[in-house]
Each structure stands twice: as C-alpha cells, then as structure tokens.
Amino acid sequence: YISYYIPFFSWIRQYKLSWLLGDIVAGLSMASFYIPMALSYAENLGHVPPINGLYAFVFQPIIYAILGSCPVMVVGPEAAGSLLVGNVVRLSVEKGHSDDDNGLLNAEIAGAVTVMAGGIIFVGGVTRLGFLDNVLSRPLLRGFISAVGVLIFVDQLITEMGLSNRAREANVSHGTTFEKMGFLFNNIRHSHGLTTAVAGLLNGSRLITRLRRELKRRLHLRFPGVAYIPDRFVVVVLSAILTHYFRWDKKGLSVLGEVKSSTKQSFPFHWPLQTSHMRHVREALSTSFLIAILGFFESSVAAKSIGGGEGAMDGLQGITFSPNRELLALGAANLIGGCFMALPAFGGYGRSKVNAATGGRTPMSSIVLSLITINCVLFLLPYFYYLPKAVLSAMISVVAWSLIEEAPADIRFFLRIRGWPELILMSLIFLSTIFYSLPLGIAIGVGLSVIYVIRHSTHPRIQILGRVPGTNDFENAEEVPEALEFVEGCLIVKIPEPLTFANTGDLKNRLRRLERYGTMAAHPALPRLRSAEHNMNIIFDVHSVTSLDGSGAQVLAEIVNSYRAKGVRVFFCRVPPERSQVYQRFVRSGIVETCGGPRYFVKSVMEALRLSEMDLSEEEYRDDPERGHGVTMA
Numbered sequence: 001y002i003s004y005y006i007p008f009f010s011w012i013r014q015y016k017l018s019w020l021l022g023d024i025v026a027g028l029s030m031a032s033f034y035i036p037m038a039l040s041y042a043e044n045l046g047h048v049p050p051i052n053g054l055y056a057f058v059f060q061p062i063i064y065a066i067l068g069s070c071p072v073m074v075v076g077p078e079a080a081g082s083l084l085v086g087n088v089v090r091l092s093v094e095k096g097h098s099d100d101d102n103g104l105l106n107a108e109i110a111g112a113v114t115v116m117a118g119g120i121i122f123v124g125g126v127t128r129l130g131f132l133d134n135v136l137s138r139p140l141l142r143g144f145i146s147a148v149g150v151l152i153f154v155d156q157l158i159t160e161m162g163l164s165n166r167a168r169e170a171n172v173s174h175g176t177t178f179e180k181m182g183f184l185f186n187n188i189r190h191s192h193g194l195t196t197a198v199a200g201l202l203n204g205s206r207l208i209t210r211l212r213r214e215l216k217r218r219l220h221l222r223f224p225g226v227a228y229i230p231d232r233f234v235v236v237v238l239s240a241i242l243t244h245y246f247r248w249d250k251k252g253l254s255v256l257g258e259v260k261s262s263t264k265q266s267f268p269f270h271w272p273l274q275t276s277h278m279r280h281v282r283e284a285l286s287t288s289f290l291i292a293i294l295g296f297f298e299s300s301v302a303a304k305s306i307g308g309g310e311g312a313m314d315g316l317q318g319i320t321f322s323p324n325r326e327l328l329a330l331g332a333a334n335l336i337g338g339c340f341m342a343l344p345a346f347g348g349y350g351r352s353k354v355n356a357a358t359g360g361r362t363p364m365s366s367i368v369l370s371l372i373t374i375n376c377v378l379f380l381l382p383y384f385y386y387l388p389k390a391v392l393s394a395m396i397s398v399v400a401w402s403l404i405e406e407a408p409a410d411i412r413f414f415l416r417i418r419g420w421p422e423l424i425l426m427s428l429i430f431l432s433t434i435f436y437s438l439p440l441g442i443a444i445g446v447g448l449s450v451i452y453v454i455r456h457s458t459h460p461r462i463q464i465l466g467r468v469p470g471t472n473d474f475e476n477a478e479e480v481p482e483a484l485e486f487v488e489g490c491l492i493v494k495i496p497e498p499l500t501f502a503n504t505g506d507l508k509n510r511l512r513r514l515e516r517y518g519t520m521a522a523h524p525a526l527p528r529l530r531s532a533e534h535n536m537n538i539i540f541d542v543h544s545v546t547s548l549d550g551s552g553a554q555v556l557a558e559i560v561n562s563y564r565a566k567g568v569r570v571f572f573c574r575v576p577p578e579r580s581q582v583y584q585r586f587v588r589s590g591i592v593e594t595c596g597g598p599r600y601f602v603k604s605v606m607e608a609l610r611l612s613e614m615d616l617s618e619e620e621y622r623d624d625p626e627r628g629h630g631v632t633m634a
Contacts, residue, residue, distance in 0.1 A: 007071075022358075022365075027366075027367075027368025038076065038343075040053070045082040056345040058337075068325075070302075070326070078346060079396065083148055121330050125328035146426075147433035150430075153397055164254070256388075303352075458502045458503055460510050464493060464518060465605070489537055495541065517530060541573050542582075553586075557594070571608040573605050
C-alpha cells in the first residue's frame with residue numbers, strides 16, 4: 001500500500017543506471033527550454049519577482065516525483081495560472097493593499113494563492129473528487145483559454161514595443177484588454193525601435209522554428225535529435241550577450257536587472273495564511289479555486305495523452321495513473337511550493353512531451369530539473385541581469401499564440417455540427433474577458449457550467465414507449481411516433497436513469513404531461529389530447545434504474561399511491577434482482593405492497609401487458625360474470 005500511495009518507493013527500487021543518462025539529458029533539455037520561461041511568467045504575468053518563477057521548478061517537481069502517478073509528467077508554472085496570480089496581485093494593488101514595487105508582499109500574495117490552490121486540490125484528492133476534471137466543458141475551456149491567450153498577447157505587446165512607462169502614465173496597465181488594444185493603436189508611433197527589434201529577434205525565431213520543424217519532418221529518421229535543439233534558450237543567451245556587449249541597457253532597452261530573493265535567504269520559508277494576509281486570502285479564494293480546476297484539468301489531459309497506465313513507460317511496472325492520487329500529489333506539491341512563495345505549478349503536455357522525447361523515462365528527470373534550478377538560484381542569478389524584458393515578453397507571446405491557434409479548429413467543428421449553444425458559451429466567455437475583465441469571464445464560465453450540470457442532473461428523462469409493429473420490441477415513441485403503435489388502455493413509461501433527490505422533484509409533473517398528451521413536446525397550456533381511459537394501466541420500465549435513494553423512493557411511492565387511489569393498475573418490468581438495493585427500497589417503501597404484491601413486478605413489458613389483460617378480465621368477471629366469462633373464453 002505504501003508503494004501505491006507513494007510511487008517513489010515503487011520506481012526507485014526498479015531504477016537502473018542505464019536510465020540515468022536519458023533522465024539527465026531530459027532534465028537539461030527542459031531546463032534550457034523552461035527556466036527562461038519561468039522568469040518570464042513571474043515577471044510579466046504574475047507581477048512578482050522573477051525568482052519566484054524559478055521556485056516553481058525547485059520544489060513542486062521534486063514533490064510530484066515522489067507522489068505522482070505519471071512517471072514522465074513534469075510539473076511547472078503555466079501561462080494561465082501565472083496570469084490568474086497576476087490578476088490577484090493587480091487587484092490588491094488597485095485596492096491599495098499592495099504596491100507594484102513591493103516585491104516581497106506581492107510574492108507573499110502569490111504564495112497564498114498557490115497554497116490555497118494546493119489545499120483545494122489536496123482536499124479534492126482526500127475526498128476522491130478525481131472526476132472533477134470532467135466538470136468544465138470543452139467549449140468553456142476553449143473560450144477561456146483563447147481569451148487568456150489574447151489577453152497575454154496584447155499585454156506583452158506593450159512591453160515588446162517599449163511602451164510600459166507610457167502605459168503606466170496613461171493608467172491602462174491595469175485596464176481591460178480592449179483598452180490596451182486602443183492604447184497600442186494610438187501609441188504605436190511612440191514605440192521604442194531597439195526594444196521592438198530585440199523582441200522581433202525571438203518572434204522571428206518562430207519562422208526559424210517552423211523551418212526547423214519542416215527539416216525535422218524530412219530528416220527525422222536520420223537525425224531525430226535535431227528537433228530538440230533549445231532554440232529559445234539560444235536566442236535568450238544571445239540577446240543577453242549582445243545587450244551586455246553593446247550596452248543596449250544604456251540606450252533605453254529594459255533588462256531584467258538583479259534577480260534576487262525578496263529576503264536575504266535563497267529559499268525563504270513563509271507561511272502565507274497569516275492573519276495579516278486574510279484580506280488577500282478572501283480576494284483570492286475564487287481565483288485559487290479556478291487555478292486548481294484548470295491546473296488539474298491540464299495535468300489530467302497531459303497524463304492521459306503521454307501515457308499513465310501500468311507499463312506505459314518501458315521498464316517501470318506497478319505505477320498506474322489515478323486521478324485521485326494526482327490530486328493528492330499536485331496538492332501536496334503546491335502546498336509546499338506556496339510556503340516558499342512559488343507560482344502555482346501543474347503538469348503540462350508540452351513540457352512532459354519534451355521530457356519523454358529527449359530521453360526521460362522516470363521521475364528522476366524531474367528531480368534533475370529541480371537540482372539544475374537550485375544551482376541557478378544559488379550560483380547563476382547574476383548572469384540573468386542583462387536578459388532583455390522584451391525577449392522574455394516575446395517568449396510569452398509565443399506561448400500565448402499557441403493558446404489561440406487551437407481555437408479555429410474547435411470553432412469549425414461546432415459550426416459543422418451546428419453546436420450553437422457551445423459557440424454561444426465560447427463567445428460569451430471570450431468577449432466578457434476581453435471587453436471587461438478576467439474575473440467576469442471566470443464567473444460567467446463557471447456559473448454557466450454549474451447551471452448546466454445542475455439542469456442536466458435534475459432533468460428527468462422519462463420516455464413513453466410504443467411497440468414496433470409485428471414484434472415484441474418497444475422503442476421511444478417521441479423519436480418515431482408514426483412507425484410505432486400504442487397499446488390501448490396502457491401508458492408504458494421508461495425511466496432510463498437512476499432516481500435520486502435531484503431528478504425526482506419534477507417527475508410527477510412530467511408523468512402528468514405524458515398522461516395528458518402522450519409526449520413531452522406538447523405545451524402544458526394545450527387541452528388534453530389523451531383520454532383517461534388510455535391510462536388505466538401504467539407500466540414502468542425500470543431496467544436502467546441502477547440506484548434509488550430515499551428521496552427518490554419517497555416520490556415514487558407517492559406516485560404509485562396516487563395511481564392506485566384513482567383505480568389505476570401499476571406494473572414494474574425489468575426490475576433489478578430481489579437482493580438488489582433498488583428492489584429492497586421498493587419493498588421497504590411500500591411500493592410492492594401498494595401495487596398488489598410481487599406478481600406486479602415482471603421481467604418484460606410484454607409480460608406486464610399480458611398481466612394487465614388478465615387483471616382486466618378478472619375485474620370484468622366480477623362486475624358481470626356472464627360477460628366476463630365470455631371475455632375469458634375468448
């Protein structure tokens with residue numbers, strides 16, 4: 001059990017020295033790609049000191065390597081999560097609780113957000129809420145992620161064009177994306193030429209990257225390693241060398257400057273949920289919840305995409321992917337990382353794919369990445385001084401563009417299938433985020449998702465059945481009514497789902513509509529279309545009622561009592577076995593006795609129809625023995 005809940009004890013016993021070289025190469029590759037990115041996320045998106053972005057690669061990957069259930073997934077800061085942290089920091093600045101220049105307090109706020117997100121994730125794992133990655137629909141995520149991409153892209157353009165000071169003076173630094181777009185349009189003539197050119201160096205490398213991808217496609221079999229040359233890292237290092245050599249920082253080019261801890265310690269510990277931080281906690285709670293949900297969703301997608309099953313990674317056995325254990329691992333990683341004021345870190349598909357493709361086979365590559373980052377914090381921070389901020393912004397713009405470029409494919413798909421509700425949801429979230437604010441987009445998206453889930457779960461999906469002519473088969477009469485025949489004197493109702501307190505509240509009204517109109521599509525204001533004589537026998541097909549809670553049993557018992565009080569016979573067909581929880585609820589709630597005993601609980605609809613005819617014959621015989629005898633003989 002220890003190896004199951006702490007996979008480190010499983011994979012470390014199987015570890016072979018022959019795997020170490022691949023894990024080291026993978027760790028170095030990821031460090032060259034993503035350490036500059038972590039600096040960018042912290043500086044430009046999280047609005048915290050750059051070193052706090054590095055902390056997310058120091059603590060979280062090691063904790064995940066110990067507790068995670070996907071061996072090659074690597075956790076780290078992501079654009080969307082960093083942007084949400086920056087939104088909380090900006091909100092505190094706007095309310096006067098912090099200041100743009102107060103790096104220590106802003107880092108503490110970021111740490112509080114990370115701890116709360118980690119706590120939410122961890123509690124979800126303890127309470128086995130691994131299914132939560134299915135709560136947010138694809139259209140919601142696409143609308144939100146696309147809006148985040150546009151927001152980031154526009155935000156970074158201000159830095160890339162050297163307009164940060166002018167934006168601060170014009171008071172649009174904390175404005176909406178729409179306001180920033182207007183600012184860029186009106187001030188493009190004031191852009192700083194050198195800054196724009198240096199940023200264009202990295203943006204131009206995107207063209208180089210595309211050419212390299214084409215080369216990789218053609219030479220993949222002969223030179224597979226060409227795809228993993230860290231071109232971003234090369235551009236970053238080259239820009240820093242050129243800035244230092246030509247003293248571009250003296251010519252108006254903004255550089256990262258001194259990268260250091262907000263305290264005197266290299267890895268300062270700070271418990272963020274202190275009494276003095278409670279106002280920040282209250283402001284950040286909803287955002288932390290969204291960071292937790294989005295982070296877990298992205299981690300689950302990454303783990304499932306790169307393989308999280310047993311034996312998925314060649315050589316490692318006994319490690320199976322589990323959403324609940326992923327919640328525990330990600331939660332613990334962010335709880336610890338938040339105590340050191342790190343940005344939130346979750347699994348990323350791109351980062352994990354680079355890890356697997358460059359030789360990473362075990363969680364040891366994550367540990368190597370953490371060790372490299374620790375060395376950067378201890379010994380290499382002075383070399384980050386001349387990194388141009390425009391280049392870091394351009395790196396984030398590349399990521400932002402990748403968030404946007406996936407949207408057209410989803411839009412075309414929903415247009416093709418005429419998924420108008422999905423397109424409307426995407427548009428609402430996107431436009432509210434762009435034209436108003438990120439919190440409003442979050443509120444609309446999560447609110448509509450919760451409403452949809454509640455509506456779906458509380459909506460009874462009962463069906464009226466008709467017989468296929470010439471057979472003993474019964475189908476949904478509302479789909480093809482002209483191809484089915486109805487049985488005189490009988491209303492056959494199928495309940496295709498478990499009955500709980502959530503979906504039985506409106507069951508009586510929907511049954512009444514079926515009795516009056518024979519369809520759920522008829523408006524309740526119409527006059528009655530189905531006479532009462534056609535409802536003298538009610539047959540419930542409960543084959544799909546796999547569970548029945550107390551509230552559902554109580555409502556169903558009231559429905560049966562109401563029918564029996566009006567002289568209507570009630571039958572249940574395709575009932576679960578007598579030992580099942582559902583049948584025992586039927587017995588204990590009095591439904592079996594009210595119907596007339598177990599003989600009214602039969603195996604098929606046809607058997608229920610025959611039994612209803614027999615009961616009708618018996619009643620006619622009691623009312624008129626001569627006529628009833630004739631009917632029976634017939």
